[in-house]
Amino acid sequence: MRMELVYREISPGRSYLKRAYLSINLWFMGRAIQAAARVDDQVRREFRSLPDKFTFALGIMPEGPHFIVQKSGVDSARYIGRCIDAQPVDLKMEFKHLEAGMLTFTFRENTPVATARDRLVVDGEVAYACSVVRILDIVQIYLLPKLVARLAVKRYPRWPLGRKLINRTRIYWRSLIGY
Amino acid sequence: MLHVPGYYEYCCRVKVVAGHDVLERIPAILERVHATRPMIVTDRGVAGAGLIDVMTEAMGDQVTIGGIEDDVPPDSSIEAVRRIAEAYRNNRCDALIAVGGGSVLDTAKGANIMVSEETDDLMAFSGVGTLKRRLKPLIAIPTTAGTGSETTLVAVIKDHERHQKMPFISYFLLPDAALLDSRMTLTLPPAITAATGMDALTHAVEAYTCLAKNPLSDANAVSAIELIAKHLLPVMKQPEDRDGRLALAVAATLAGMAFSNAMVGMVHNIGHATGAVCGVPHGTCMAILLPYGLEYNQHRNGHLTAELLLPLEGADTYARTPRNQRAQRVIARVREMNQSLHDITQGQHPRCLRETYDRDGNAAVPFERLPDIVAAAKNDPAVFLNPEDLDDEDYRMVLEHAWAGTPLDCTRIKRG
Numbered sequence: 001m002r003m004e005l006v007y008r009e010i011s012p013g014r015s016y017l018k019r020a021y022l023s024i025n026l027w028f029m030g031r032a033i034q035a036a037a038r039v040d041d042q043v044r045r046e047f048r049s050l051p052d053k054f055t056f057a058l059g060i061m062p063e064g065p066h067f068i069v070q071k072s073g074v075d076s077a078r079y080i081g082r083c084i085d086a087q088p089v090d091l092k093m094e095f096k097h098l099e100a101g102m103l104t105f106t107f108r109e110n111t112p113v114a115t116a117r118d119r120l121v122v123d124g125e126v127a128y129a130c131s132v133v134r135i136l137d138i139v140q141i142y143l144l145p146k147l148v149a150r151l152a153v154k155r156y157p158r159w160p161l162g163r164k165l166i167n168r169t170r171i172y173w174r175s176l177i178g179y
Numbered sequence: 180m181l182h183v184p185g186y187y188e189y190c191c192r193v194k195v196v197a198g199h200d201v202l203e204r205i206p207a208i209l210e211r212v213h214a215t216r217p218m219i220v221t222d223r224g225v226a227g228a229g230l231i232d233v234m235t236e237a238m239g240d241q242v243t244i245g246g247i248e249d250d251v252p253p254d255s256s257i258e259a260v261r262r263i264a265e266a267y268r269n270n271r272c273d274a275l276i277a278v279g280g281g282s283v284l285d286t287a288k289g290a291n292i293m294v295s296e297e298t299d300d301l302m303a304f305s306g307v308g309t310l311k312r313r314l315k316p317l318i319a320i321p322t323t324a325g326t327g328s329e330t331t332l333v334a335v336i337k338d339h340e341r342h343q344k345m346p347f348i349s350y351f352l353l354p355d356a357a358l359l360d361s362r363m364t365l366t367l368p369p370a371i372t373a374a375t376g377m378d379a380l381t382h383a384v385e386a387y388t389c390l391a392k393n394p395l396s397d398a399n400a401v402s403a404i405e406l407i408a409k410h411l412l413p414v415m416k417q418p419e420d421r422d423g424r425l426a427l428a429v430a431a432t433l434a435g436m437a438f439s440n441a442m443v444g445m446v447h448n449i450g451h452a453t454g455a456v457c458g459v460p461h462g463t464c465m466a467i468l469l470p471y472g473l474e475y476n477q478h479r480n481g482h483l484t485a486e487l488l489l490p491l492e493g494a495d496t497y498a499r500t501p502r503n504q505r506a507q508r509v510i511a512r513v514r515e516m517n518q519s520l521h522d523i524t525q526g527q528h529p530r531c532l533r534e535t536y537d538r539d540g541n542a543a544v545p546f547e548r549l550p551d552i553v554a555a556a557k558n559d560p561a562v563f564l565n566p567e568d569l570d571d572e573d574y575r576m577v578l579e580h581a582w583a584g585t586p587l588d589c590t591r592i593k594r595g
């Protein structure tokens with residue numbers, strides 16, 4: 001008897017809701033990085049320390065959603081898109097699978113714990129990864145309410161109220177309109 | 180209390196052979212990895228101390244040595260790695276035997292990347308997981324009891340142009356065998372015994388107290404701490420104690436297994452930067468910075484630091500010390516160890532950064548260089564797994580205290 005008659009081929013299930021959730025999160029975060037680089041001095045300083053046209057991506061392996069951001073000018077950034085194969089990237093940070101991404105993006109595990117548990121693969125120069133992680137932390141602090149942000153970063157900073165409120169509004173607004 | 184994370188990975192597939200006469204096993208180990216023409220990588224200090232002669236004598240005429248490269252610099256460098264890789268190719272070698280401390284072992288790992296990947300661009304393989312296949316056989320024979328590189332998946336190689344220590348992390352960097360022979364550490368000078376012993380202690384302590392700890396690495400770390408606490412000071416006073424020397428070598432290997440699987444934190448983060456910017460030996464940086472790392476993180480992981488009092492000072496002291504004072508006692512004990520090592524070495528083991536000197540007797544870490552160290556530390560990934568975050572101001576505060584040798588002002592530590 002032929003094998004395919006005995007065993008039915010099972011295709012892996014696709015978690016459409018989780019993929020959609022992560023896609024939206026990553027899309028918004030990519031645009032928020034672009035916005036934060038125009039609004040926040042600390043983010044600008046981090047971009048200044050990166051090489052010209054430095055491109056980095058954050059996403060989910062193997063073929064999950066991503067965002068790609070490129071340094072533009074001296075200290076600003078541009079959200080390039082979601083297609084990881086469209087252009088070469090200097091630094092790729094990827095969660096090993098969808099569930100690992102969900103743990104972090106639902107704030108059950110922060111990035112350092114995800115790193116400690118080997119859930120993240122970093123492909124590229126680690127010195128630049130340090131800058132990118134700091135940028136991601138700042139952007140998360142802007143995007144999330146304090147209660148949630150405290151779960152996402154190691155230490156919630158004591159920023160002046162003006163920086164928090166005004167910059168947050170500007171980053172949200174710019175992220176939505178993509179500027 | 181045993182901490183069991185929701186997920187962790189542990190891997191140590193290095194064959195460890197430890198004892199007073201293990202060098203004689205080299206021919207059999209080479210045969211096991213199908214190597215017939217190894218290259219020996221070492222430094223002038225090790226060769227000058229006659230340790231290569233001890234090794235070749237122990238091997239007898241059963242092994243054809245493809246070449247001996249004995250000019251690895253104190254800080255492993257890209258240039259040294261390139262030179263050794265070229266010699267390996269020219270001499271048609273098929274394995275590496277690294278005999279030395281951390282720099283030699285890491286340089287040999289770097290050279291192994293270049294010859295196995297047939298590349299001239301070592302930096303293309305820096306970072307985590309960039310190696311995708313098995314490398315040439317590598318046998319590690321440590322001559323210091325500190326680095327643990329003989330059982331780690333890490334190599335740290337200095338890029339002198341950028342003043343940055345570049346990490347290479349891959350399971351393929353694990354040596355095929357680690358040979359711990361008491362003859363190889365018996366003649367280690369007191370100051371280096373002290374610094375490397377404290378380096379091993381730091382590996383174990385950071386592996387136990389930082390974010391990637393797991394029950395298997397914890398077991399390694401606790402055993403390492405107990406051995407170091409029991410044997411480091413006695414060996415300093417009686418350097419020819421073969422059993423003590425072997426115990427320290429085993430402790431360093433255990434600590435290497437621990438941190439290879441649990442990684443490290445801010446002590447290594449700032450230590451790497453201090454070494455890269457000012458050239459201070461790694462072990463010395465670790466000894467000085469360890470109490471500061473424990474103090475800085477205490478509000479996050481004080482309960483873990485407290486647990487280390489048991490392997491560090493024994494059951495009596497642990498039971499006698501109130502629970503809320505155990506972490507402080509551990510920090511104080513580390514400082515006492517540094518003080519004892521300073522006294523035994525007649526000042527050669529520094530207690531703070533301002534007591535470090537270069538070969539010409541000049542201050543190795545001038546106060547004005549602290550901002551440069553901060554800048555380098557920000558780009559070192561060891562900070563990822565530190566329990567508490569550090570910004571420029573925090574780095575500066577820790578470094579200023581470590582420079583002056585004063586305890587941290589805990590009121591200045593930010594809590595989020």
